[in-house]
Amino acid sequence: MAKQFSIFLENKPGRLSSVIDLFERNQIRVLAMGIAEAGNYGIVRCILDAPEKAAEALRNANTAVNLVEVLIIGMGDLHSAVKVLGERGINIDYAYTMDMGRIVIKVDDEPKAKKALSEAGIKTY
Amino acid sequence: MSIQAYSMGKKEIREAQAKKLKEVVTRVYENSPFYRRRLKEAGIDIANFRPEDIRKVPFTTKTDLRDNYPLGLISVDKSKIVRMHASSGTTGNPTVVAYTKRDIDAWAELNKRCLEVCGVTSDDVVQVAYGYGLFTGGLGLHYGAERLGAKVIPASTGNTKRQLKLMKDLGTTVLACTPSYALFLSESAKEEGIDPKKDLRLRVGVLGAEPWSESTRKVLEEEFMQSAHDIYGMSELNGPGVAIECRKKDGLHVWEDHYFVEIIDPNTGEVLEPGEKGEMAVTTLEKEGMPLLRYRTRDITILDDEVCECGMAHARIKKILGRTDDMLKIRGICVFPSQIEEVISGFEGLTPFYQLVVDRDGPLDRLLVKVEVSEDFKSDRLTEIVDLQKRLEEELRDVLSISAAVELTEPRTLPRSEGKAQRIIDLRRI
Numbered sequence: 245m246a247k248q249f250s251i252f253l254e255n256k257p258g259r260l261s262s263v264i265d266l267f268e269r270n271q272i273r274v275l276a277m278g279i280a281e282a283g284n285y286g287i288v289r290c291i292l293d294a295p296e297k298a299a300e301a302l303r304n305a306n307t308a309v310n311l312v313e314v315l316i317i318g319m320g321d322l323h324s325a326v327k328v329l330g331e332r333g334i335n336i337d338y339a340y341t342m343d344m345g346r347i348v349i350k351v352d353d354e355p356k357a358k359k360a361l362s363e364a365g366i367k368t369y
Numbered sequence: 370m371s372i373q374a375y376s377m378g379k380k381e382i383r384e385a386q387a388k389k390l391k392e393v394v395t396r397v398y399e400n401s402p403f404y405r406r407r408l409k410e411a412g413i414d415i416a417n418f419r420p421e422d423i424r425k426v427p428f429t430t431k432t433d434l435r436d437n438y439p440l441g442l443i444s445v446d447k448s449k450i451v452r453m454h455a456s457s458g459t460t461g462n463p464t465v466v467a468y469t470k471r472d473i474d475a476w477a478e479l480n481k482r483c484l485e486v487c488g489v490t491s492d493d494v495v496q497v498a499y500g501y502g503l504f505t506g507g508l509g510l511h512y513g514a515e516r517l518g519a520k521v522i523p524a525s526t527g528n529t530k531r532q533l534k535l536m537k538d539l540g541t542t543v544l545a546c547t548p549s550y551a552l553f554l555s556e557s558a559k560e561e562g563i564d565p566k567k568d569l570r571l572r573v574g575v576l577g578a579e580p581w582s583e584s585t586r587k588v589l590e591e592e593f594m595q596s597a598h599d600i601y602g603m604s605e606l607n608g609p610g611v612a613i614e615c616r617k618k619d620g621l622h623v624w625e626d627h628y629f630v631e632i633i634d635p636n637t638g639e640v641l642e643p644g645e646k647g648e649m650a651v652t653t654l655e656k657e658g659m660p661l662l663r664y665r666t667r668d669i670t671i672l673d674d675e676v677c678e679c680g681m682a683h684a685r686i687k688k689i690l691g692r693t694d695d696m697l698k699i700r701g702i703c704v705f706p707s708q709i710e711e712v713i714s715g716f717e718g719l720t721p722f723y724q725l726v727v728d729r730d731g732p733l734d735r736l737l738v739k740v741e742v743s744e745d746f747k748s749d750r751l752t753e754i755v756d757l758q759k760r761l762e763e764e765l766r767d768v769l770s771i772s773a774a775v776e777l778t779e780p781r782t783l784p785r786s787e788g789k790a791q792r793i794i795d796l797r798r799i
Contacts, residue, residue: 252742254779257793280751283758284776287751306781308746337750350749 252308278340389654479610480513492520498546505608548581555593620685718746729795
């Protein structure tokens with residue numbers, strides 16, 4: 245199961261840059277990123293290659309950050325994956341694409357989704 | 370005497386006040402050169418004084434007390450004064466208040482009444498952890514508890530470990546102190562390995578001398594004592610014992626047979642109706658040594674003149690909402706930082722730090738409240754954050770009676786200083 249970082253940021257120039265700078269300084273690579281915004285703030289959601297190091301760096305920088313369980317599947321499995329999830333009554337809260345032809349999916353019932361996908365033979369990363 | 374005070378009806382109270390208002394105005398006119406001059410200048414007809422004429426009487430302010438330092442406002446011969454208390458004078462002279470023997474007696478009686486209203490009886494052990502000395506809190510509650518026949522522990526302030534030991538070993542059932550000290554004692558108890566529910570027998574808290582919130586009450590009643598009551602007073606009005614929360618905790622009953630309360634517009638001095646928010650001005654009806662006419666307390670509250678569910682007819686004031694010194698006027702409505710603090714404290718994931726930005730959009734004032742999120746803020750679902758922001762805005766509108774926009778800011782981005790200048794940014798150029 246993959247860990248996603250959800251970071252609360254003010255919606256103004258330079259804020260995203262400060263977070264990416266922080267990752268650079270700590271040699272953390274961003275594998276996927278999506279931004280949702282509402283008015284003066286937004287949420288930056290990202291998958292990072294060194295979760296523990298990233299969690300520490302973000303905490304030290306006094307960031308409002310949550311760790312969230314997400315599913316990562318191959319783009320080629322998208323059709324069958326959303327079909328299986330839909331049939332099992334699992335809702336997709338949001339999704340965004342990732343490097344390497346993959347897609348990040350946040351569902352409302354992570355364990356159930358994981359089980360459903362594995363039963364359907366769909367690989368998760 | 371005290372049974373009478375509780376059972377007085379509205380009509381009886383108003384009649385007593387009408388009579389006593391004339392008496393006190395006459396008394397200060399005859400005995401205080403300061404008031405004689407004031408009343409003459411205002412053209413008050415003492416011989417034919419009617420209760421409504423009180424509105425023509427000029428206000429007395431803290432500046433008047435300072436200007437007439439030390440005892441320029443007494444209305445008895447100095448030989449009758451038996452006690453003097455003084456408040457700290459951070460700017461200039463302190464304010465001195467003076468009591469006759471009868472004043473001390475009345476003060477004890479009022480504090481006894483307050484304790485009784487909180488359910489305290491002669492069987493209780495009352496630990497008075499207000500300061501004893503020039504500050505009136507300690508002695509005021511002490512007199513009240515003693516007059517009630519309770520067992521009094523005059524612990525005064527400080528030495529927290531000893532306070533807790535006394536509480537435990539002497540079986541303290543009533544704690545009288547400031548709300549912040551009660552919170553501190555509660556936390557310290559935990560650190561000392563004392564379980565308040567098992568090791569202590571605290572029933573009642575009589576907490577005053579500073580404004581406090583419902584969230585503080587909740588914490589104290591869950592963790593430390595069964596029932597926390599707000600008590601109001603100030604040395605100019607004897608000290609503690611002016612008003613007290615009954616078991617309904619829906620405002621503080623003012624002992625109207627001793628104090629005549631008006632709520633005024635702090636800017637114009639105009640008297641406001643019950644239900645309207647403004648500064649409390651108090652005329653002392655029984656004080657002998659240093660009676661005060663329409664004394665401006667600088668405390669902001671709302672008067673509720675309905676008979677309380679507890680049965681007492683003495684009018685109530687809301688918990689003190691703030692001080693006139695901190696007041697902001699937005700679209701003609703008084704707004705206090707304390708009200709905003711109270712709203713914010715009811716939400717999870719927010720810090721107590723905030724900033725108010727007031728500016729003007731055409732003819733209209735706009736209020737923006739910047740609220741800082743904490744590091745454990747739930748930051749994944751946008752809908753939840755938008756919802757939290759909306760609920761904050763709704764609650765602020767309910768509490769302030771004007772709409773405010775909320776802006777959420779990242780952790781540790783708002784200024785930490787307690788200074789008013791940094792918490793409030795007024796961009797209006799009037």
